Amino acid sequence: xxxxxxxxxxxxxxxxxxxxxxxxxxxxxxxxxxxxGVTTFVTMAYILVVNPDILSNAIFLxxxxxxxxxxxxxxxxxxxxATLVMGLYAKYPFSLAPGMGLNAYFAFSVVLGLxxxxxxxxxxxxxEGLIFxxxxxxxxxxxxxxxxxxxxxxxxxxxxxLFIAYIGLNSxxxxxxxxxxxxxxxxxxxxATLVTIVxxxxxSALIARRITGALLWGILATALLAWILxxxxxxxxxxxxxxxxxxxxxxxxxxxxxxVQTNIWELLSILFVxxxxxxFDTVGTLTGLxxxxxxxxxxxEFAHGxxxxxxxxxxxxxxxxxxxxxxxxxxxxxxxxxxxGRTGLTAVVTAILFALSIVFIPFLSxxxxxxxxxxxxxxxxxxxxxxxxxxxxDPAESIPSFLTILIMPLSYSIADGLAVGLITFPLLKAxxxxxxxxxxAMWILATVFILKFSLVGA
Numbered sequence: 001x002x003x004x005x006x007x008x009x010x011x012x013x014x015x016x017x018x019x020x021x022x023x024x025x026x027x028x029x030x031x032x033x034x035x036x037g038v039t040t041f042v043t044m045a046y047i048l049v050v051n052p053d054i055l056s057n058a059i060f061l062x063x064x065x066x067x068x069x070x071x072x073x074x075x076x077x078x079x080x081x082a083t084l085v086m087g088l089y090a091k092y093p094f095s096l097a098p099g100m101g102l103n104a105y106f107a108f109s110v111v112l113g114l115x116x117x118x119x120x121x122x123x124x125x126x127x128e129g130l131i132f133x134x135x136x137x138x139x140x141x142x143x144x145x146x147x148x149x150x151x152x153x154x155x156x157x158x159x160x161x162l163f164i165a166y167i168g169l170n171s172x173x174x175x176x177x178x179x180x181x182x183x184x185x186x187x188x189x190x191x192a193t194l195v196t197i198v199x200x201x202x203x204s205a206l207i208a209r210r211i212t213g214a215l216l217w218g219i220l221a222t223a224l225l226a227w228i229l230x231x232x233x234x235x236x237x238x239x240x241x242x243x244x245x246x247x248x249x250x251x252x253x254x255x256x257x258x259x260v261q262t263n264i265w266e267l268l269s270i271l272f273v274x275x276x277x278x279x280f281d282t283v284g285t286l287t288g289l290x291x292x293x294x295x296x297x298x299x300x301e302f303a304h305g306x307x308x309x310x311x312x313x314x315x316x317x318x319x320x321x322x323x324x325x326x327x328x329x330x331x332x333x334x335x336x337x338x339x340x341g342r343t344g345l346t347a348v349v350t351a352i353l354f355a356l357s358i359v360f361i362p363f364l365s366x367x368x369x370x371x372x373x374x375x376x377x378x379x380x381x382x383x384x385x386x387x388x389x390x391x392x393x394d395p396a397e398s399i400p401s402f403l404t405i406l407i408m409p410l411s412y413s414i415a416d417g418l419a420v421g422l423i424t425f426p427l428l429k430a431x432x433x434x435x436x437x438x439x440x441a442m443w444i445l446a447t448v449f450i451l452k453f454s455l456v457g458a
Contacts, residue, residue, distance in 0.1 A: 008416040021343040026340045034343025037349025039216045040095050043375050047097045051075045054103045058111035059118045069242030073358050074244045074322040080354035082315025082327045087347030095350045096315050099328035101380040106325040122320050123255030129317030129414035136313050142305040147441035152421045155401035157288035157386035159408035159417050164331050165380025166409040168373035172196035191231045196370045203374040215335050223371040235366035240358050248323025278326050282312050284414040285329045334379040396428040401403045419449040
């Protein structure tokens with residue numbers, strides 16, 4: 001095939017991709033979508049190391065570190081599958097992976113705390129995924145998004161921005177724990193903290209100069225600086241083939257056969273917490289990202305919202321079969337939005353990289369967690385702009401919005417922040433004598449959250 005024929009063939013392929021992902025409608029560019037996907041992946045890549053590290057505390061307790069490679073594959077494949085569904089089916093630039101917080105709940109609360117066999121815990125995650133598929137098909141999850149007031153949607157976006165920036169500042173030591181004040185400014189002379197500050201300045205300068213791929217270059221520059229200065233060890237290799245998860249694969253089905261031997265109330269409690277946290281974390285994350293990306297219309301409707309929810313439902317179900325905890329949409333997807341990602345191609349690129357990444361663990365694990373902090377802080381800058389769209393002169397909107405924004409980073413939970421906002425909004429509207437501005441769905445959600453806090457706790 002001559003050069004001209006190859007050019008024409010690649011041109012047709014590019015046009016087909018643009019048509020499938022509706023580039024014209026979203027004013028998207030192929031190069032920008034690919035860069036956004038790479039950036040999202042790099043920002044999320046830590047989960048390939050962190051999730052196995054957490055789950056290995058509870059799975060295979062007699063030899064907790066022996067099957068780390070199997071957990072890496074389970075994490076990478078479940079993230080790739082769910083993100084691919086998001087990109088090809090829902091056509092949104094959002095990425096998914098086993099959720100932080102939910103993995104800790106699985107390992108430390110369910111398996112270690114309650115003494116539940118890890119196979120039964122995986123069975124609970126599998127059942128959760130099936131329930132989510134039913135709720136998605138019936139449209140229940142989409143109706144929940146539609147029922148959230150506009151001011152709470154905007155507050156959720158802002159709260160997520162503060163939350164993700166706080167994660168970055170905390171992981172890098174810029175903000176640390178304090179017995180006197182709960183949190184305080186860390187020791188800025190610590191090498192890792194100092195490198196993070198330099199990384200934030202580099203990333204800020206790249207963004208100020210509108211350099212394409214600023215977040216990605218910021219992450220790599222911070223990691224490279226840490227390696228050069230000896231703050232983090234250089235990669236010990238580039239490629240290594242992890243062990244296939246033969247001892248993990250399908251253990252959820254083994255757990256299903258053991259469910260009858262488990263205390264039914266304990267099992268229901270586990271299912272409730274998994275369903276609750278995942279449902280409203282995903283609702284909050286998708287709402288915040290959807291508002292920022294312009295996918296939610298003036299009626300509060302999320303076009304193809306059910307398809308987006310199906311991605312995490314399938315991811316959770318498949319993840320349980322592979323041997324990992326609940327899969328959910330990641331707020332780090334906002335880093336791809338900041339790079340200009342607007343279509344499902346961004347998610348497809350991220351999914352491909354997740355699938356490929358399972359052989360690059362030696363390199364990925366060498367990127368220190370604080371190297372992603374500059375990107376997370378800049379994502380916070382991106383998302384906090386939504387605060388301008390809240391009607392601050394109306395107390396019935398400003399108070400719930402403020403509480404939503406405040407609680408998310410302080411409680412370290414998107415779901416809890418959203419819950420507080422959805423409880424206070426209809427109550428304050430009723431106190432104003434404007435019950436007609438609320439809906440039955442709002443009152444149902446408020447009641448559910450009140451019961452959750454009263455009976456289960458935060």
